[in-house]
Amino acid sequence: MEYVAKTFILPALDGISAKSIEEHIGLYQGYVKNFNAMSALLPEYAKDSEKHAHALAELIRRRSFEFGGMRLHELYFPQFEGGAVAASTSGAFFDAVAKDYHKIEYLVEMLKAIGKMRGPGWAILYWDPSSQQFQTGFTGEQHMGHFVTLPIILALDVWEHAFLIDYGAQGKGKYIDAFFKNLNWGAIERRFQQASA
Numbered sequence: 214m215e216y217v218a219k220t221f222i223l224p225a226l227d228g229i230s231a232k233s234i235e236e237h238i239g240l241y242q243g244y245v246k247n248f249n250a251m252s253a254l255l256p257e258y259a260k261d262s263e264k265h266a267h268a269l270a271e272l273i274r275r276r277s278f279e280f281g282g283m284r285l286h287e288l289y290f291p292q293f294e295g296g297a298v299a300a301s302t303s304g305a306f307f308d309a310v311a312k313d314y315h316k317i318e319y320l321v322e323m324l325k326a327i328g329k330m331r332g333p334g335w336a337i338l339y340w341d342p343s344s345q346q347f348q349t350g351f352t353g354e355q356h357m358g359h360f361v362t363l364p365i366i367l368a369l370d371v372w373e374h375a376f377l378i379d380y381g382a383q384g385k386g387k388y389i390d391a392f393f394k395n396l397n398w399g400a401i402e403r404r405f406q407q408a409s410a
């Protein structure tokens with residue numbers, strides 16, 4: 214069954230232009246389209262896997278790249294929906310952040326530092342329900358370097374396409390600041406609740 218691109222209701226953002234978001238959504242839709250197109254080829258290649266060995270291997274590798282791009286963007290855009298909302302100053306998420314990072318500002322510092330790493334990818338905050346702790350990581354491209362099985366709580370896109378229009382090739386830091394300025398922590402806390410349930 215084909216995947217269908219989702220729509221997002223985004224407010225005007227501070228420091229991330231409508232043009233940038235429009236282009237970014239177009240890229241997201243491309244991931245969905247490419248994943249569907251590759252998936253459609255798979256049964257044909259599998260029928261004669263020896264003949265199609267090279268194409269099949271490339272397809273399998275690229276399919277998870279496209280899937281990662283699809284799913285990560287479906288986590289990214291909703292983080293702006295509803296407009297900027299500050300993190301709660303009490304509750305389960307607040308307590309968990311306090312335990313692992315002392316305070317939310319230190320968690321944000323960590324994510325900013327990871328986001329500024331060189332190369333395309335994502336800075337990601339995961340929650341490990343089994344050990345009751347956060348993990349942070351850098352996902353190269355879309356699909357490599359994940360903390361396998363851990364639910365994603367926050368996804369910060371640091372590919373150049375996320376900031377090139379507004380800040381140029383060297384503007385990653387300014388874009389990351391804008392990301393956190395517009396972030397709806399309510400969305401992050403809802404994911405944390407779901408992951409903890």
Ligand SMILES: [Fe+2]
Nearest residue numbers: 370372374375
């Ligand atoms: Fe992106």
